[in-house]
Amino acid sequence: MKRALITGITGQDGSYLAELLLEKGYEVHGVVRRVAIEDPEHRLWRILHIKDQLHLHAASLESLPSIYRVFQQVKPDECYHLAAQSFVTYSFEDEFSTLNANINGTHYMLAALHDCAPACRFYFAASSEMFGKVAEVPQTELTRFHPRSAYGISKVAGFHLTQNYREAYGIKASSGILYNHESPRRGFEFVTRKISSQAARIKLGLAKEVRLGNLDARRDWGHAREYVRAMWMMLQQDEPEDYVVATGEEHSVREFAEAAFSQLGLDYRNHVVVDPQFIRPAEVETLLGDATKARQKLGWSCQVKFKDLVREMVEEDVRLLSGAQARLR
Numbered sequence: 001m002k003r004a005l006i007t008g009i010t011g012q013d014g015s016y017l018a019e020l021l022l023e024k025g026y027e028v029h030g031v032v033r034r035v036a037i038e039d040p041e042h043r044l045w046r047i048l049h050i051k052d053q054l055h056l057h058a059a060s061l062e063s064l065p066s067i068y069r070v071f072q073q074v075k076p077d078e079c080y081h082l083a084a085q086s087f088v089t090y091s092f093e094d095e096f097s098t099l100n101a102n103i104n105g106t107h108y109m110l111a112a113l114h115d116c117a118p119a120c121r122f123y124f125a126a127s128s129e130m131f132g133k134v135a136e137v138p139q140t141e142l143t144r145f146h147p148r149s150a151y152g153i154s155k156v157a158g159f160h161l162t163q164n165y166r167e168a169y170g171i172k173a174s175s176g177i178l179y180n181h182e183s184p185r186r187g188f189e190f191v192t193r194k195i196s197s198q199a200a201r202i203k204l205g206l207a208k209e210v211r212l213g214n215l216d217a218r219r220d221w222g223h224a225r226e227y228v229r230a231m232w233m234m235l236q237q238d239e240p241e242d243y244v245v246a247t248g249e250e251h252s253v254r255e256f257a258e259a260a261f262s263q264l265g266l267d268y269r270n271h272v273v274v275d276p277q278f279i280r281p282a283e284v285e286t287l288l289g290d291a292t293k294a295r296q297k298l299g300w301s302c303q304v305k306f307k308d309l310v311r312e313m314v315e316e317d318v319r320l321l322s323g324a325q326a327r328l329r
Helices: 012-023 034-038 048-053 064-074 088-093 095-116 150-169 191-203 224-234 253-263 292-298 306-328
Strands: 003-007 027-032 055-058 078-081 121-127 173-178 210-212 243-245 272-274
Touching (some): 012 048, 027 034, 034 055, 055 064, 064 095, 078 095, 121 150, 173 224, 191 210, 191 306, 210 253, 224 243, 224 292, 253 306
Parallel strands (some): 003 027, 027 055, 078 121
């Protein structure tokens, strides 16, 4: 039985990846903060349905000794490093903690793997935010990086750390340059879930508006469930490489809002308010990925279309809110 270790297992991607690996017969271990173990209902909600099948280890990416201890105990065959301070807007507010947690955390993971489980295959969750002010459209694995946030900078550093451990020490380490991927498990602070949840609240009479930033920012949006499959496929290859994972389709925030509200028979223009506080100091206007390499070398493809993704998120938020209302009656 293969043994996998996931950081960020309580997040959107981590929960879907844990499900996938369990389906494939893996023994699945996850790194979580101690407070999560002590408050499972609020902090482990995405994995509560599979918690009894997981092995959770209390550790912090800010503590090298705790990461070493986990690697020594688990000795994983595959390691998926997904954990990060990943909310771009927050990275402008606290650049120091974003850089510290994301860069040092990745370095600690690689160092511990090198010393304790050198045969382990390593996946680093890179990001399309590394391209930032894009040099070309669409972007490929060869497009130069020009990050426009501390988060993007931290991911570039993690990408190069991963590449260095692969080249210097022979670690089978790969990076997935994933474009925006969403689902009903997305955090409420992210614009897509903010839109879907607020649209549901407005439909149910619980809110009147949603405040957003740049409606013209364009992104390549896919479904997280399909993207974690690409992560797994990368680590099944004989040779470690880096891959862009994207749909190849681009939509604006405005289009996402329009699709979400129309799903509920509403006109987004009656409810969306542009608020300058949500506009980034250095905006990334457009991100569009070319996943040709992933299709050709991994055999990966995405099936969930943009409107189907939006519909799934909106329907789930309506279901959750309707259930909460019923319980309060």
